[in-house]
Amino acid sequence: MTILSFLAYAPAIILGTLIVHWLLPDKFTPSILLKLSLGTGLGLGLSSIFYFISLQVAPGRVNMPVLLVILIVALVVIIYFQKGLEGLTPTRIPTMTWMQWGLIATFIACVALSAFVFANYVTSRPQGALDAWSVWNRAARFVHRDPENWIATLSPDLPLLRHADYPLLVPLNVAWGWDVVGNETLRTPMVQAGLFTFAAIFLLFSAIALTKSIGQASLASIVLIATSGIVPSGTSLIADVPLSYFILASAILMYLFTCENDFRLLILSGFMAGLCGWTKNEGLILIAASFFSLLIATSTNFKKALVYYLSGLLAPLAVIGYFKLLAPVNDLVANTEGGLIGNILDPSRYEMIFNSFLSGILKPGALFLFLYLLVLGFGATQTNRRGSAVLGALLVLQILGYGFVYLITPYDLSWHLMTSQARLIFQVIPLAIFFCFSVSMEPEKVFSSIIRRQTALRQE
Secondary structure: OHHHHHHHHHHHHHHHHHHHHHHOOHHHOOOHHHHHHHHHHHHHHHHHHHHHHHHHHOOOOOOHHHHHHHHHHHHHHHHHHHHOOOOOOOOOOOOOOHHHHHHHHHHHHHHHHHHHHHHHHHHHOOOOOHHHHHHHHHHHHHHHHOHHHHHHHHOOOOOHHHOOOOOOHHHHHHHHHHHHHOOOOOHHHHHHHHHHHHHHHHHHHHHHHHHOOHHHHHHHHHHHHHHOOHHHHHHOOOOHHHHHHHHHHHHHHHHHHHHHOOOHHHHHHHHHHHHHHHHOOOHHHHHHHHHHHHHHHOOOOHHHHHHHHHHHHHHHHHHHHHHHHHOOOOHHHHOOOOOHHHHHOOHHHHHHHHHHHHHHHOOHHHHHHHHHHHHHOEOOOOOOHHHHHHHHHHHHHHHHHHHHHHHHOOOOHHHHHHHHHHHHHHHHHHHHHHHHHHHEOOHHHHHHHHHHHHHHHHHO
16 A cells, blocks of 8 residues: 555656756756655645645546646656757766765665654554644545535534644645545555655755755755654654645745746745645745745845746645635634734743743754854855845744744643644754755865865975
């Protein structure tokens, strides 16, 4: 069932990868790993949107693999006439130093160990965490068992903490995956979780390898695996890993735009931002924050940049808007009327939120990033300095958005912080790691200069 579930998602991954190949600048043609890691999330996001639309017009009567294969064939024809066979040649392995070989070997070993840990966790806890079976897979079962009455999953009569208003990217992919496999096997949500988990790891690696160095990319990816808890979080089968992936993907694409000034990258960045909101409600904060970051990303020709960004964002945003019209009001919004102003004006709440976030952020992983940046130094060049500002703005605004939600929460603040803050911080950890390693010097440059100085001293 694991292989069958993976094969069910394969057309979506292929379609997403082809779209990324089509839109990425020609300079990125050899970057197969970057295209595949971006294409995995893009394809799964598209497939969930297609399936959601099918539920409105022909519930239970659209064969998703057939639809995806038709789109793949059409896109292959378009790409062939536009680009020919360009980009189909294998990626050449660059010449690497002994340090780079050692770092990339360590990264590969970490990925292999992560795959073993992931498989062990999900087989020992096949239902995932509480939210997996009570929220995400519960919604998937409603849709899969009765697609014509799928809207029952949005019933306001569901218990409050079952969150009937949560977006449907994750459960809809599980639902149509079950349609293809033929039964409600738990291997299908496991496979989707694994795809997002390892796509996030390889996306971080490939993006830093492209913009900095292989050694820097290996170190960043090792830090992500070792300190963020991304693998255990992935095995929980909930939506936090997919959301962290889409936040990272949208930020990286906007960062690449500042380096290359190719507006097609903004189409992809906007679409990935929209998928943040289609994954979890917290993703709506990223959508709002992205417009401020876009201002930083393009000091000139902002109108053109905005048009390209919106061309990617509008499709998922329209789906989110339509879904929110059908879904019950979010519990945080529904219960804020009485004490909203009082909460905002209460200074003790600001202090509690600040202290809680500070204690949640100051972990060994964050201290390592600070020390790494301190030891190796800043290495942001003139070409990517603006991109680094974009990443920093997105990171800060996302955290401030989380803080504002806590400020207005109608629930007991200490309880709300205790039960959800760790997940929110996790959602931005991949972005924080990318930011740190994009602004720091590469270890190859730092240690090669040290070695050269030592050699010169010996010769003297």
